[in-house]
Amino acid sequence: MRLGVNIDHIATLRQARKDVYPDLLTAARECIKAGANGITVHLREDRRHIQDRDVFLLRRTFPKTHLNLEMAAVDSIAKIACRIKPDSVCLVPEKRQELTTEGGLGVKSNIKKIMSISRKMQRAGIRVSLFIDPDTEQIKAAREVGADMVELHTGAFAEYSDPQRPNFKRSKAQNELQKLLSAAKSAKSLGLQVNAGHGLTYKNVRALARYKNLFTEFNIGHNIIARAVFVGLGQAVKEMSGLCAAPL
Ligand SMILES: CC(=O)[C@@H](O)[C@H](O)COP(=O)(O)O
Numbered sequence: 001m002r003l004g005v006n007i008d009h010i011a012t013l014r015q016a017r018k019d020v021y022p023d024l025l026t027a028a029r030e031c032i033k034a035g036a037n038g039i040t041v042h043l044r045e046d047r048r049h050i051q052d053r054d055v056f057l058l059r060r061t062f063p064k065t066h067l068n069l070e071m072a073a074v075d076s077i078a079k080i081a082c083r084i085k086p087d088s089v090c091l092v093p094e095k096r097q098e099l100t101t102e103g104g105l106g107v108k109s110n111i112k113k114i115m116s117i118s119r120k121m122q123r124a125g126i127r128v129s130l131f132i133d134p135d136t137e138q139i140k141a142a143r144e145v146g147a148d149m150v151e152l153h154t155g156a157f158a159e160y161s162d163p164q165r166p167n168f169k170r171s172k173a174q175n176e177l178q179k180l181l182s183a184a185k186s187a188k189s190l191g192l193q194v195n196a197g198h199g200l201t202y203k204n205v206r207a208l209a210r211y212k213n214l215f216t217e218f219n220i221g222h223n224i225i226a227r228a229v230f231v232g233l234g235q236a237v238k239e240m241s242g243l244c245a246a247p248l
């Protein structure tokens with residue numbers, strides 16, 4: 001299983017003071033050295049953490065490392081993506097007041113816009129992923145717009161499956177896991193690459209990482225950066241990478 005490390009929250013710390021440290025490029029270098037298969041950043045329209053310059057510098061400094069840019073399906077960010085040319089973009093829904101991404105993209109209700117942005121990206125040589133809930137209708141719509149990949153939103157599973165979280169409930173976690181697995185199967189059967197992410201932790205990632213036949217890549221950020229506070233970024237990435245790669 002490939003691990004994309006989301007480093008948004010290194011930038012969150014920097015932007016808390018609007019200062020120049022911690023340095024994002026040093027962070028990316030540490031992640032790559034520790035075994036990350038790629039770097040993920042979310043260039044939000046409100047620029048609360050990652051800045052345009054960060055994405056540009058990441059691309060220029062690590063041209064051989066897979067760069068995945070998460071972005072809203074809007075023309076202003078699409079223009080930036082076409083200039084920077086990450087390896088992939090993941091189209092995600094955005095709300096100004098949310099603490100983090102709250103749900104999957106409504107592909108079915110927004111086919112025209114998502115198709116137009118996706119085509120623009122693909123014409124620029126960028127692969128397109130859509131961040132969606134594990135829902136058959138959304139998967140069919142993703143296929144219809146011509147996406148290359150989907151990233152299944154693991155937020156609900158993550159909430160219920162980590163014993164440290166207040167909503168921990170085994171039966172609900174099991175139910176969400178089944179939804180993810182059946183969504184992954186139908187996406188795969190339609191020829192889409194299947195990735196997953198959001199809220200995954202050291203405690204719950206193994207339950208998904210077992211399904212190497214279904215998932216290609218996990219994008220994980222917040223929990224890795226939180227662990228890095230105690231053990232250092234390199235060690236935190238190594239541990240997560242080990243869990244993602246562990247044999248069945
Ligand atoms: C799309 C997704 O699940 C997350 O990557 C999230 O969008 C990251 O953005 P924040 O770091 O702002 O929560």
Ligand SMILES: NCC(=O)COP(=O)(O)O
Binds near residue numbers: 006223
């Ligand atoms: N797309 C999910 C992602 O990049 C990381 O999400 P999180 O682990 O920070 O919740």
